[in-house]
Amino acid sequence: MQQLPLDGIRVIDYTHFLAGPYLSRCLSALGAEVIKVERPVSGDAGRQHAYFINGQSGYFLQQNMGKKGLSINLKDPRGLELMQKLADSADVFVENYRPGTLDKLGLGYKTLAGRNPGLVYCSVSAYGHTGPDSHRAGFGLIAEAKSGIMQMVGVPEDAPPLLRIALGDMYTGIHGVASVCAALLGRVKSGRGQHIDLALYDCLVSMHEYAIQCYTLSGGQEVPIQTGHDLPQSTLYGVFRAKDGDLVIAAQVDDAWKRLADLLGNPDFAADTRFHSAAGRNKHRLEILPVVRAWTAQRTVGECLAALDAVDVPCAKVQRIDEVLNDPQIIARGMVIEQEHPLVGKVRLPNLPFHFSECDTTQSMPAPLLGQHNREISASLGYSSKDIDTLFAAGVLYAEEAVAKLNL
Structure with missing residues (x-):
């Protein structure tokens, strides 16, 4: 087995809630030593986010596993001095405060890079460090609304639903992982670090694989809108209701469509040349959808899936989270990990999707208690x-208080 890819890299995680903590959690899984820095008493705001067990936040446990914990008062000059020494020893500094906040504190990029030119400094914010909105606060929800993504989701004439997953934060976080790793590789050649400026809004706009090019290439004539349960530009591709639940069918490519048409037993579908091309199916989708909906409505989800699988038409049940956790595929891939937490006991949490042939990125170390590694980290900086x-x-x-009990 090889060492983990980022073994020997020290990361300072001065972030809260989600995009930053997820970013640094990934770096930890890849082998970096990640030091989670939090304010005294309250710590990262994520510690107050549900779900709670024995006073511990599952939200915090998930996004901060594998890290060491330092709790320090940065308003005290001695605390700031310790933090700056820590940054001097680091390869990466990750923060997700409003632009300008850390400059005032003495922890901005120019200050820290002046002391440590090799530092890779990654900033995550709602709008980025430039532009007319750079000063504004924001969360993933704001970016989802602003980006045009939310406007395309849901049923026509209804208000768009909440996505229920933190798309903006998680997508920005993983872009941060890629950017940090690239900057570390660039440092090997240049000997210098640099500032990475990531915005949730930018990341979600970049995620549009269809809407933007559709609008620009049509000269502004095509504006994607809410379509409910299928995609008008990809017939047949959508959600269908069965007797006992819902399933998705992806038969938008010609070969899959032909197999589906034969399965439906509708001779018109198989023979009608209007349906032989993607453009034709899109144009006549309102003739196709009722037939498919009627077919699924007469069967259970299991019966639908069995029939579709038999003719190699991509399909899946719309699963609840309990079904996901018991899915043999998820179990086989190790996508749920078990850790032993000193206060909670055994906890099961989602794994990261990294699978390397020569090393294991599964994290066994749980998230730190507040200030758990103060002494170890301070001693590494030369404090007696x-x-x-x-x-x-x-x-x-x-x-x-629990930290003292751990050391008994």
Whole structure:
């Protein structure tokens, strides 16, 4: 087995909630030493986010596994000095505060890069560090609304639904992983780090694989709108209701469509040349959809899937989360991991989708308690035991009560 790809890389994670913590969680899984820096007493706001068990947030546990925890008062000059020394020792610094916030604190890119020219500094924000909206606060929901994605989801004439997954945060976070790794590779050649400026809004706009080119290439004539349960530009591709649940069918390519038409037993579909091309099926989709809906409505989901699988038409049940967790494919791929947490006991959480042939990126170390690794991290920067005790007594370093019990 090889070492993990980022073994030996030190990352400072000064982020909260989701995009930043997810980014640094991925870097940790890839082998980096990630130090999670939090404010005293309250810590990352994600610690107050449901679901809770024994006072611990599952939200925080999921996005911060594999990290070491440092809780420090950065408003105290001694705390800021410790943080700057920590950044001097780091390869990567990740933050997701509103642009300009960390400059005022003495932790902006120019300040830290002036001390450590090799530092890769990754900023995640709602709108980025340039442009007329750069000063505005925002969350994934804001980016989803602004990007045009939300407007295309849901049933016509109804308000768009919430997506129920943090698309903007997670997509931006994984772009951060790619950018940081690229910048680290670039540093090998140049010897210098750089500032990465990532915006949730930018990332979601870049995600449009169809809508933007559809609009621009049509001269502004085509504006994608809500279509409900199918895609008018990809017939047949959508959600269909069966007797006991819902399923999706993806028969938009010619060969799959022909197999579906034969399965439906509708001789007109198989013979009518109007349906032999994607353009023809799209044009006449309102003739096709009722026939497919009637076919699924007469059968259970299992019966539909069995029939579709038998003729190699891509399909799947619309699964609940309990069904996902018990899916043999998810189990075989190791996409749910079990960890032992000192306060909670055994916890099961989603794994990351990295599968390397020569190393295992599954994280066994749970998320840190608040301030759990204060002493270890401070000592690595040259602070003596007496120095560390002084910082604790002055409130510069903070650890929740449970940390002391761990060290008994």
